[in-house]
Amino acid sequence: MQSHKINIVIVDDHPIVIEGLKIMLSDKPFFHILKTFTNGGEVIGFIKSNEVDIILLDISLPDISGILLCEEIKKISPNTSVIMFSNRSERSIIIQCIQNGASGYLLKNVSLEELMKCFHGALSGNIVFCNETKKIISKPSPQELTTTPRLTKREKQILQFLAKGKTSNEIADELFLSPLTVDTHRKNLLQKFGAKNSAEVVHIAVQQNMILE
DSSP: OOSSOEEEEEEOSOHHHHHHHHHHHTTOTTEEEEEEESSSTTHHHHHHHSOOSEEEEOSBOSSSBHHHHHHHHHHHOTTSEEEEEESOOOHHHHHHHHHTTOSEEEETTOOHHHHHHHHHHHHTTOOEEOHHHHHHHTSOOHHHHSOOOOOOHHHHHHHHHHHTTOOHHHHHHHHTOOHHHHHHHHHHHHHHHTOSSHHHHHHHHHHTTSSOO
């Protein structure tokens, strides 16, 4: 049995979600909802002066990204387990949350049984996921399985211009090339990235950290 109550803070911009969690946890005597917030700005000040065991944190908040807030919370209170609680199911977002210090990632359709299991797992120092999140984590996207293509110096230059929405003629003027030469480089980029168009080239390049968004 627990020797003390586990203090939980819930951060979610939907009051109905907070009320639902309160109901779910109402008959769990060793889990105490210490405080709830509908935005992230007040959380930092609260954890500086209160002992919090678990923060259940939404990603989409009106004033700050939950992903960034997670990182700030862990800097201030490294012993607090931050569990992300979201409808977002992108694998890249889940991984980014864990990289920012989250102790786990749950989707909002999680069952009470899974929620309790994940709470206990996080308190034991484990990284926790609900069953659906585990499935997402186990399946890398096609871009993640693709090795980063090797580009020539000129192709890298043209890729940067494509990311800015430049046309072939505009790129040609910038680099003192003919539009035909630029089009040839663009075709090479499509082939190297396995993409159907320039927009897809840019999207893949962003995912592979070859250019900034």
